[in-house]
Amino acid sequence: MWLQHTTPAERRTLTATFAGYAVDGFDYMIYTFLIPTLIMAWGMSKAEAGYIATGALLTSAVGGWAAGVLADRFGRVRVLQWTVLWFAAFTALSGFTSSFEQLFFTRAMQGFGMGGEWAVGSVLIAETINARHRGKASGLVQSSWAVGWAASALAFWGMYSVLPAETAWKVLFWIGILPAFLILYIRRNLDEPAVYRAERERVQRTGQRSSFLRIFSPALLRQTLLASLLAAGMQGAYYSVTTWLPTFLKTERHLSVLGTSGYLLVLIGGSFAGYLTSAWLSDAIGRRRCFILFAVMGGALVLSYTQMPITDGVMLVLGFPLGFFLSGIFSGMGAFLSELFPSDVRGSGQGFSYNFGRAVGAICPALIGHFSTTHPLGQTLGWMAALCYGVVIVAALALPETRGRELLPATA
Numbered sequence: 001m002w003l004q005h006t007t008p009a010e011r012r013t014l015t016a017t018f019a020g021y022a023v024d025g026f027d028y029m030i031y032t033f034l035i036p037t038l039i040m041a042w043g044m045s046k047a048e049a050g051y052i053a054t055g056a057l058l059t060s061a062v063g064g065w066a067a068g069v070l071a072d073r074f075g076r077v078r079v080l081q082w083t084v085l086w087f088a089a090f091t092a093l094s095g096f097t098s099s100f101e102q103l104f105f106t107r108a109m110q111g112f113g114m115g116g117e118w119a120v121g122s123v124l125i126a127e128t129i130n131a132r133h134r135g136k137a138s139g140l141v142q143s144s145w146a147v148g149w150a151a152s153a154l155a156f157w158g159m160y161s162v163l164p165a166e167t168a169w170k171v172l173f174w175i176g177i178l179p180a181f182l183i184l185y186i187r188r189n190l191d192e193p194a195v196y197r198a199e200r201e202r203v204q205r206t207g208q209r210s211s212f213l214r215i216f217s218p219a220l221l222r223q224t225l226l227a228s229l230l231a232a233g234m235q236g237a238y239y240s241v242t243t244w245l246p247t248f249l250k251t252e253r254h255l256s257v258l259g260t261s262g263y264l265l266v267l268i269g270g271s272f273a274g275y276l277t278s279a280w281l282s283d284a285i286g287r288r289r290c291f292i293l294f295a296v297m298g299g300a301l302v303l304s305y306t307q308m309p310i311t312d313g314v315m316l317v318l319g320f321p322l323g324f325f326l327s328g329i330f331s332g333m334g335a336f337l338s339e340l341f342p343s344d345v346r347g348s349g350q351g352f353s354y355n356f357g358r359a360v361g362a363i364c365p366a367l368i369g370h371f372s373t374t375h376p377l378g379q380t381l382g383w384m385a386a387l388c389y390g391v392v393i394v395a396a397l398a399l400p401e402t403r404g405r406e407l408l409p410a411t412a
């Protein structure tokens with residue numbers, strides 16, 4: 001019921017950022033459903049399909065840092081509009097491609113906008129919402145990824161039920177242009193946060209603008225490195241499990257439930273519940289304790305999946321906690337990173353830390369593929385996830401607790 005205690009301006013910002021990240025999720029996840037069709041239509045290999053996904057993740061890392069730097073310079077609301085228009089346009093253009101090379105380009109370009117939207121939107125929320133509700137608000141926005149994921153699944157099933165496959169995949173990319181209309185809502189309803197306006201006035205008064213490289217200065221270097229490790233551990237575990245667990249359970253455990261719509265809905269439902277629960281906990285018990293709790297439970301869950309015998313029925317039930325802990329751990333990140341960095345480089349620091357973690361995390365699935373040639377896939381996956389969650393725990397213990405911290409301009 002905390003939403004009842006927010007102002008109209010705060011609720012408008014929540015609406016815009018929730019919608020923006022949901023369409024981020026839709027535009028990214030829709031590709032995962034279309035891979036089998038594209039492989040059949042173009043004769044594309046599985047490796048090439050993987051290159052497209054990895055390319056989008058790597059460009060999203062670059063886009064996230066760049067958007068954070070731009071948001072510090074030109075404003076949170078303005079850059080948020082740019083990122084939404086960018087990823088919507090390139091998602092729609094993907095529907096006009098006819099080869100691996102063309103789709104690789106459009107998806108890589110789409111990645112720049114996808115990474116940028118999260119970086120800017122999370123800073124905007126953190127600077128707009130009251131400090132005592134910041135964790136819950138950031139987690140609520142994070143949960144919209146599960147909404148976009150569910151929407152992409154429903155759109156996929158709907159389009160493929162009424163259109164031939166050779167047309168349906170194009171239409172699903174084309175409808176990615178619709179989020180561009182969100183820009184109209186943002187332009188009419190969102191204003192820059194007060195803390196950013198105060199920072200901009202300070203720059204105009206003094207003529208002193210901070211360089212984005214200040215996040216590597218002696219005063220901020222420690223938290224930049226630790227925050228980057230925290231993000232790398234979270235995303236390394238997430239990408240490792242979501243990439244390889246289905247293959248492990250299908251090829252080595254011979255489970256069939258993974259291909260059913262029921263399992264997917266259970267997984268998405270668990271993710272949504274995990275986001276909201278973790279959002280509440282990050283305000284209730286603190287950011288660091290929440291990260292550690294979800295890291296411990298996520299690591300134990302993955303190790304049990306890969307070391308214990310599991311049947312189809314058990315796997316269907318366990319899809320809920322899998323989504324719960326894998327996704328829920330991210331809820332507090334937007335608030336936490338915003339609270340770690342001062343206003344003059346908040347976008348730069350948050351954009352770099354989270355997206356450095358995304359770039360490192362994108363490498364983990366490839367490492368698992370490499371080591372699984374000489375070791376069992378389940379063993380490799382389990383220990384990689386455990387290692388990543390261990391990094392999360394160490395980084396969380398070394399970082400300061402920031403719950404309730406007020407966000408103020410760099411100087412008076």
